[in-house]
Amino acid sequence: MLNSTGFAKKIVLLARFKQMRAAFHPEHKWVSNSGDKCYQLRAIIKLLNAASYSAFHPGPNSSFDEGGLACHSRVCPIQQYNKDKPDKHRVDFFILTDAKTHAVLHLDVYQGKNALQVSVNEEACGLPTTQRAVVNAVLESGLHTETRAGHRHMSTEGTEGTVCVLR
Amino acid sequence: MLPPPRRTHNTLLTDPIHAVESDSDEGESVGKNDNAYSFHHGWDADDKGGNESSSEEATAVLPVIELPSGPQKRMCDRLKELKWDFQPVSANDATVKDVDYYALTNGPCLKEGVASSFSDPFDAFCRVGGLSYEFVARIAANSNDYHHTQIKTELGQNRFHNLEWKDIATEEMCRFLGMLLNMSLSPVDGGGYPAYF
Numbered sequence: 268m269l270n271s272t273g274f275a276k277k278i279v280l281l282a283r284f285k286q287m288r289a290a291f292h293p294e295h296k297w298v299s300n301s302g303d304k305c306y307q308l309r310a311i312i313k314l315l316n317a318a319s320y321s322a323f324h325p326g327p328n329s330s331f332d333e334g335g336l337a338c339h340s341r342v343c344p345i346q347q348y349n350k351d352k353p354d355k356h357r358v359d360f361f362i363l364t365d366a367k368t369h370a371v372l373h374l375d376v377y378q379g380k381n382a383l384q385v386s387v388n389e390e391a392c393g394l395p396t397t398q399r400a401v402v403n404a405v406l407e408s409g410l411h412t413e414t415r416a417g418h419r420h421m422s423t424e425g426t427e428g429t430v431c432v433l434r
Numbered sequence: 435m436l437p438p439p440r441r442t443h444n445t446l447l448t449d450p451i452h453a454v455e456s457d458s459d460e461g462e463s464v465g466k467n468d469n470a471y472s473f474h475h476g477w478d479a480d481d482k483g484g485n486e487s488s489s490e491e492a493t494a495v496l497p498v499i500e501l502p503s504g505p506q507k508r509m510c511d512r513l514k515e516l517k518w519d520f521q522p523v524s525a526n527d528a529t530v531k532d533v534d535y536y537a538l539t540n541g542p543c544l545k546e547g548v549a550s551s552f553s554d555p556f557d558a559f560c561r562v563g564g565l566s567y568e569f570v571a572r573i574a575a576n577s578n579d580y581h582h583t584q585i586k587t588e589l590g591q592n593r594f595h596n597l598e599w600k601d602i603a604t605e606e607m608c609r610f611l612g613m614l615l616n617m618s619l620s621p622v623d624g625g626g627y628p629a630y631f
Contacts, residue, residue: 314564326542
């Protein structure tokens with residue numbers, strides 16, 4: 268049933284789906300004053316990261332990369348434009364996963380300049396964007412408590428694209 | 435497993451208008467001098483010649499609360515008084531246990547007690563993914579608030595998309611999120627979400 272075309276009409280009316288889709292807001296409007304561009308997703312991101320931290324022991328190898336979801340909303344504050352990508356308009360994510368089990372250890376959203384350094388670890392503040400994302404993910408996911416080698420390597424030399432944290 | 439009862443289970447509570455107003459007549463006869471909370475101690479029963487055993491029960495149940503005398507300190511002042519209490523520890527002290535430490539020789543795995551904390555995929559989704567029933571209830575409440583504060587005020591009516599608006603229940607939001615998840619896993623080229631209807 269779930270994989271068939273038209274499965275949704277057996278669950279809810281199209282008009283009701285449109286209503287819920289238009290009203291769907293994970294966070295209240297007043298949280299937008301916090302200066303966090305990603306305030307609508309912040310709560311679920313923090314929950315996911317906290318749940319992942321409390322559930323997984325990471326292995327010796329971890330993968331870090333950025334990925335994006337196509338987004339054509341004109342009011343999305345974290346949407347970015349890149350003419351060289353297949354999806355010109357998209358929202359970028361930074362994800363740290365375990366290389367073997369693919370368990371997500373840390374997730375964050377690319378916020379552009381992020382002048383207020385919202386949701387960035389103190390030790391990662393002031394670094395260039397990609398380097399900051401990597402260091403922040405490692406620090407927030409608790410990997411640095413296992414060994415400092417990976418952290419030092421990345422924070423001093425920087426990273427570009429896909430990296431594999433060898434510890 | 436049945437979800438626990440939540441305050442957002444009744445969707446009327448999430449409507450800011452309905453949440454404030456009450457249909458009941460209770461409390462109309464209460465004057466401003468009436469105290470909402472009345473505390474009757476066992477002393478009254480003793481002074482007025484009450485039953486001795488009942489006063490003993492009352493004193494046995496009610497805890498003695500020592501009220502602070504003098505001016506109260508502000509919370510920020512109390513927080514400033516807090517100090518770290520570090521204990522000096524030498525390197526490689528075997529008695530100190532780091533709960534977050536994990537030897538990497540065993541490879542990746544779930545932490546202790548996690549595997550036994552869930553019994554079905556929904557529990558696992560809540561425990562490991564963080565998407566709990568409370569969070570879905572929060573999304574439903576915020577979505578209802580958005581409708582009443584933004585959409586409804588702009589439209590000036592309760593009809594929306596040619597359908598009378600009803601507040602979103604938590605279970606309905608669960609189904610909605612499940613539908614979104616299923617749509618994202620089986621994309622259909624062209625048409626957008628109406629293609630799934």
